[in-house]
Amino acid sequence: MNTNPRKIKCRQCGNETVFSPENPFRPFCSERCRLIDLGEWASESYKVASTEINSVQDLEEQLEAMEARRESTENFKKN
Numbered sequence: 001m002n003t004n005p006r007k008i009k010c011r012q013c014g015n016e017t018v019f020s021p022e023n024p025f026r027p028f029c030s031e032r033c034r035l036i037d038l039g040e041w042a043s044e045s046y047k048v049a050s051t052e053i054n055s056v057q058d059l060e061e062q063l064e065a066m067e068a069r070r071e072s073t074e075n076f077k078k079n
């Protein structure tokens, strides 16, 4: 179990929240922020890459992959 959830800032409103399974709206603080960003991100994505997003789960996987990439970059810099 992760007993030390990472604190992040909501990508939409900037409020502090946690990036953990306890926060189903991560990386946002609330469903409202998540839906706002989801809409913006999806429409950008359609314009740029014409990638189809079939489900919210697809999007979550993409977001977590992005987070993982960012983390590995940060770890690389530290080492």
Ligand SMILES: [Zn+2]
Pocket (backbone or CB within 6 Å): 010, 011, 012, 013, 014, 015, 028, 029, 030, 033
């Ligand atoms: Zn928010």
